[in-house]
Amino acid sequence: MYRIAVIPGDGTGPEVIREGLKVLKKVGEVFKIDFEFKEFDHGGERYLKTGEVLPDKDLEELKTFDAIYLGAIGHPDVKPGILEKGILLKLRFELDQYINLRPVKLYPNVETPLAGKKPEDIDFVVIRENTEGLYAGIGGFLKKGTADEVAIQEMINTRKGVERCIRFAFEYTRKRNRAKTLTLCAKTNVLTYAHDLWDRVFREISKEYSDVKADYAHVDATTMWMVKNPEWFDVIVTPNMFGDIITDLGAMIQGGMGVAAGANINPGGVSMFEPIGGSAPKYTGKNIINPIASIAAVQMMLDFFGESQAAVSLEKAIIGTVGQLKSMSAGQMGYSTSEVAELVMELISS
Ligand code: IPM
Numbered sequence: 001m002y003r004i005a006v007i008p009g010d011g012t013g014p015e016v017i018r019e020g021l022k023v024l025k026k027v028g029e030v031f032k033i034d035f036e037f038k039e040f041d042h043g044g045e046r047y048l049k050t051g052e053v054l055p056d057k058d059l060e061e062l063k064t065f066d067a068i069y070l071g072a073i074g075h076p077d078v079k080p081g082i083l084e085k086g087i088l089l090k091l092r093f094e095l096d097q098y099i100n101l102r103p104v105k106l107y108p109n110v111e112t113p114l115a116g117k118k119p120e121d122i123d124f125v126v127i128r129e130n131t132e133g134l135y136a137g138i139g140g141f142l143k144k145g146t147a148d149e150v151a152i153q154e155m156i157n158t159r160k161g162v163e164r165c166i167r168f169a170f171e172y173t174r175k176r177n178r179a180k181t182l183t184l185c186a187k188t189n190v191l192t193y194a195h196d197l198w199d200r201v202f203r204e205i206s207k208e209y210s211d212v213k214a215d216y217a218h219v220d221a222t223t224m225w226m227v228k229n230p231e232w233f234d235v236i237v238t239p240n241m242f243g244d245i246i247t248d249l250g251a252m253i254q255g256g257m258g259v260a261a262g263a264n265i266n267p268g269g270v271s272m273f274e275p276i277g278g279s280a281p282k283y284t285g286k287n288i289i290n291p292i293a294s295i296a297a298v299q300m301m302l303d304f305f306g307e308s309q310a311a312v313s314l315e316k317a318i319i320g321t322v323g324q325l326k327s328m329s330a331g332q333m334g335y336s337t338s339e340v341a342e343l344v345m346e347l348i349s350s
């Protein structure tokens, strides 16, 4: 029995989570896996009503679940940063979900903006460090609002944080067992302290993984190759901010935000699974948003639980479904949000 905390969140979050949960329940029936759910109402609406973002007692309760299933965080009437830092980043940090795993996989019959690229060319995984870097939230202002203003935002890289991320990435690359190539994506030619640490740790750990090819690419070159030669990548490991940026590019080449999912992983704790597209306020309540990303997040959760058969079956169902959609974009799928989930459910079999 798995206990799942559900945070539907803002915008289209609740719609895609509703469909993802239907799919998860169906998988549970077919594969005889029991789930128990508890919903939490954190997000923009609650904040606007009560001023509460993520109270400590809720945070403590969230720590007791087997996983968290999150919709989206971000509300047009709330100043940027409050909900993102107060809920999403707080959960990642407090639950020490130090890995952000983002597969970039083009499914058959899904359109990619990259001319001539096929599913076999776009199939890699980005492992983004998820608790440090520019996201650490350390900094401040001096003489704010004056002509002499100084704004400082520090980038934190700890030996421990870098090492556990890189180690996870080597293990992951080995287990994935494809091209067995791990590329460190950083900026060692400019960030000669912070990324020197990344580079040194990467080389050091690579000695323990002689079966994995250790490669390096600067982040700017990485974006170029993701567009020109995505087939060169197997697994990429990268600091937090670069990971944020290149995974939106990754989402685009795999067919868009409608299909891209991510996992915030603490291998020894509570992990969190989410579609990465955000709250998409303009599509809210219309039943036209693509729920595939949120269903793919369910697949990642099953995989993380070690429910491999269920995860494989769900991926097949996702592939079968996207093949029937006219487009991955909201309002252009040829089906409503709930109809897409129905298609997935029909294709799940043991
Ligand atoms: C993501 C998002 C978040 C991030 C935002 C909402 C804080 O863009 O999960 O990639 O920057 O990590």
Ligand code: MN
Residues within 6 Å of the ligand: 244, 245, 248
């Ligand atoms: Mn992002």
